[in-house]
Amino acid sequence: MSALGGRVAVVLLALWFALPLVPLGLWSVADRWPAGAALPTQWGWSGWQQAVAEGGLPALGRSAALGLAVAALATPLGALAGRALAWGRSRWHGVSAALLLLPVALPPFALAMGLDVLLLRLGIPGLVAVVGLLVAYAVPYTTYVLRSAYAVTDPQLEDQARMLGATGTQALRTVTLPVLAPALLAAAALAFLVGWSDYVVTVVIGGGRLVTAPVLVAAGASGLGNEPVVAVLSTLMVVPLVAAVLTAPLVARSLEASRTRR
Amino acid sequence: MPRAPARGGARLLLPAVVVTGAVAGTATVSVLMTAFGLLPLVGAPTPGAAAFVALGGDLLLGLRESLVIATLSTLLAAAVGMATALLLVRSAGVRRRLGALTATVLSVPHLVGAATVGLLLSGGGLLPRWLGVAPTAWPELVGGGWPVAVVLELAWKESAFVALVVTASLSRRLTDLQEVAAVLGADARQRLLRVTVPLAAPALLASAGIAFLYAFGSYEVAWLLGRAYPEPLPVLAQRLFSSIDLAARPQAAAAALVGITVALAVAALAVPLLRRWGVGR
Numbered sequence: 346m347s348a349l350g351g352r353v354a355v356v357l358l359a360l361w362f363a364l365p366l367v368p369l370g371l372w373s374v375a376d377r378w379p380a381g382a383a384l385p386t387q388w389g390w391s392g393w394q395q396a397v398a399e400g401g402l403p404a405l406g407r408s409a410a411l412g413l414a415v416a417a418l419a420t421p422l423g424a425l426a427g428r429a430l431a432w433g434r435s436r437w438h439g440v441s442a443a444l445l446l447l448p449v450a451l452p453p454f455a456l457a458m459g460l461d462v463l464l465l466r467l468g469i470p471g472l473v474a475v476v477g478l479l480v481a482y483a484v485p486y487t488t489y490v491l492r493s494a495y496a497v498t499d500p501q502l503e504d505q506a507r508m509l510g511a512t513g514t515q516a517l518r519t520v521t522l523p524v525l526a527p528a529l530l531a532a533a534a535l536a537f538l539v540g541w542s543d544y545v546v547t548v549v550i551g552g553g554r555l556v557t558a559p560v561l562v563a564a565g566a567s568g569l570g571n572e573p574v575v576a577v578l579s580t581l582m583v584v585p586l587v588a589a590v591l592t593a594p595l596v597a598r599s600l601e602a603s604r605t606r607r
Numbered sequence: 608m609p610r611a612p613a614r615g616g617a618r619l620l621l622p623a624v625v626v627t628g629a630v631a632g633t634a635t636v637s638v639l640m641t642a643f644g645l646l647p648l649v650g651a652p653t654p655g656a657a658a659f660v661a662l663g664g665d666l667l668l669g670l671r672e673s674l675v676i677a678t679l680s681t682l683l684a685a686a687v688g689m690a691t692a693l694l695l696v697r698s699a700g701v702r703r704r705l706g707a708l709t710a711t712v713l714s715v716p717h718l719v720g721a722a723t724v725g726l727l728l729s730g731g732g733l734l735p736r737w738l739g740v741a742p743t744a745w746p747e748l749v750g751g752g753w754p755v756a757v758v759l760e761l762a763w764k765e766s767a768f769v770a771l772v773v774t775a776s777l778s779r780r781l782t783d784l785q786e787v788a789a790v791l792g793a794d795a796r797q798r799l800l801r802v803t804v805p806l807a808a809p810a811l812l813a814s815a816g817i818a819f820l821y822a823f824g825s826y827e828v829a830w831l832l833g834r835a836y837p838e839p840l841p842v843l844a845q846r847l848f849s850s851i852d853l854a855a856r857p858q859a860a861a862a863a864l865v866g867i868t869v870a871l872a873v874a875a876l877a878v879p880l881l882r883r884w885g886v887g888r
Contacts, residue, residue: 351694355701358691362708365763366715368726368733383736422623429619441620445627449817450874451635452824454841455863458848459634462641462648462856481630484623542716545826549845559718559827566722566831576726579719586714591707 369583372576392573401561401578408541408558408582415479415540416533422480423487423532424525430488431495446489448482456481457549464550471551478546483536490535494528534589541582558582635867641860648853658857668837670865676754676839677823680761685815687762688769692807693799695774696781706774712767717760721831724760725749749832754839756832761825765818769811776810777803809881816877820870840866 372378373392375385429435430442448456460474498521506516522529544559553560562578565571640646644653659666691709694701715723727733729749730742748755781803788798826841833842840862848859 351697354690355694355705358687358694359705359708361687361763362705362712362767365720365723365727365760366711369719369723371733372726380731380742381736383739418626422626425619426623429616433616433619435617435620437617437620441617441624444624445620448627448631450820450870451631452841452863452866452870454824454826454845455638455867456631456634458844458859458863459637459641460630461848462646462860463633463637477626477630478634481627484627488623538714538716542718544716544718545841545845549848552849559716562718562722563827563831566718566725572726575722579722582719583711583715587711590710590714 366583369576369579372572373580375573375576378572392577395574396577396581399561399574400556401558401574401581404556404558404561404578405581407555411476411479411543411547411555411557412537412539412541414476415483416536418476418480419483419487419536419539420529420533422484423489423491423536424529426484426488427491427493427495430492431498432500446485449485453478453482453543454545454549457546461550472555475543475546475550475555476540478550479540479543480536482546483539486535486539487532490528490532491525494525498524538586541586638860638863638867641857642864644857648856658861662858662861665837665843666862666865669840669843669862670869672754672837673823673839673841673866674869676757676761676829676833677819680758680765680822681815681819683758683762684765684769684818685811687766688814689773689807689811691766691770692773692777693803695770696777709767709770712764713771715764717764717825718827718831720760720764721828724756724763725832728756728759750834752834754829754833757829760828760832761818761822765821768818769814772814773807773810777807781806813881816874816881820874823870823873824866 371385374388374390376389376391377387378385426441426445430438456478460478461471463469464471464474502520502524503513503516506520507513511519542559543557544563547553547555547557547560548563558578558581562575562582565575565578637646642658644655644657647653691705695706695709696702725732730745730747732745732749735742735745746755748759750756784802784806785798788802793801824841826845829839830842830845833839837843838846844859844862844866846859847855847862850859
């Protein structure tokens with residue numbers, strides 16, 4: 346590929362990835378944007394006021410809580426399973442690894458319907474079923490990330506710490522966990538995203554009584570004339586994640602730098 | 608010496624296996640029983656395949672629509688994702704600029720993606736405004752005769768996923784092997800076809816497989832951007848499931864069961880294929 350061709354390809358791909366995000370930025374600060382106009386004719390914050398009036402902030406809080414709950418449960422499960430799959434050997438390995446990946450193949454709407462049908466009969470609160478199902482969907486990711494991390498970590502590190510007098514728990518806490526910290530963080534972030542982004546599970550189980558940010562976005566986007574408030578809520582769903590994604594390499598680099606300086 | 612934490616015994620697998628198995632197993636059995644009339648909301652069970660018969664052609668059309676959406680969006684995502692990965696591994700400058708963009712797209716929830724693609728591609732959307740096309744003259748990409756916007760949204764998000772997975776698998780070994788090939792006299796085209804593509808193939812196929820399964824089971828994108836008829840399986844099932852007509856519930860479960868069965872069949876077909884290609888090694 347010539348240098349010019351390469352540059353054109355980069356520009357086209359940048360357009361492909363960036364263009365769909367542009368309407369969010371423009372509509373979130375548009376007070377008036379009549380049909381046919383290339384840009385808003387009146388800029389302003391009415392979308393933000395409307396988003397707050399419609400309960401956008403508590404909805405974002407509920408989404409964050411859902412994401413944190415899923416991360417808090419799916420990360421330790423993935424760490425245990427990842428450790429077993431990477432470091433151990435047992436005849437259950439193949440079956441377990443396949444079972445833990447299975448949710449990737451199962452459509453969320455279908456499993457959510459199955460659980461919703463059972464809620465009344467079994468007396469399980471809807472919120473428990475929502476979190477449980479989302480954890481099952483997050484476990485393949487946390488297991489995969491932590492299995493890979495354990496696979497490149499030497500199991501003998503813990504043995505050496507214990508030979509130097511550390512208890513098993515101390516060895517785990519002071520040797521293995523610090524080595525695994527970046528992978529644990531990455532796994533937790535992926536699990537958080539599963540809860541934070543979910544729409545269909547929350548809507549199907551319990552009929553959408555849990556009003557999360559995606560539930561508000563969907564309600565607005567399926568109607569007409571809600572563009573500003575949809576754009577504001579969507580922006581609020583994306584910006585914290587983008588900030589995290591963009592600062593993660595910087596944080597990793599500064600951690601790395603402080604470690605090498607010591 | 609105090610007992611060491613288990614290095615990797617089967618009992619460490621137990622919590623994750625129990626949670627996943629209990630949730631997925633219970634839900635699947637419940638869908639199965641509801642679809643065959645064994646778990647009615649009220650009244651006595653009426654075993655049989657009545658729900659499938661009642662849905663009839665809609666079930667087949669829904670399945671076809673789901674397969675079309677998943678196939679087209681996966682092909683597009685794989686092509687764009689692979690092209691992106693090839694550019695990302697080529698230079699650090701591109702990696703800085705395009706890498707941040709793909710990571711951003713990856714973190715956008717699909718529902719938000721569907722909302723913003725609607726604001727881009729509908730008659731009153733950004734694209735016709737910027738191109739100076741009247742809303743009435745603009746093709747019906749959203750909710751029209753073909754699921755164009757649905758396929759584009761899924762391809763957009765999943766191409767970022769494919770790019771990330773392929774880049775991760777390539778960046779480890781590519782430079783060394785490229786240099787060796789160059790020293791041995793391979794030209795740019797040969798290096799691409801004989802070194803880069805075989806090296807990327809396992810990650811490309813695995814990520815495309817996951818993208819296909821995601822698109823096949825995805826609800827919100829087709830619900831927001833798709834046409835009214837025929838509906839893909841998830842949209843058909845959820846409309847029936849939330850219907851006030853309680854008799855529609857077994858039909859919703861029937862559509863869900865077809866979705867589960869086909870997705871599992873695709874996964875069962877894909878896994879040995881991926882093994883042969885060296886995925887997971």
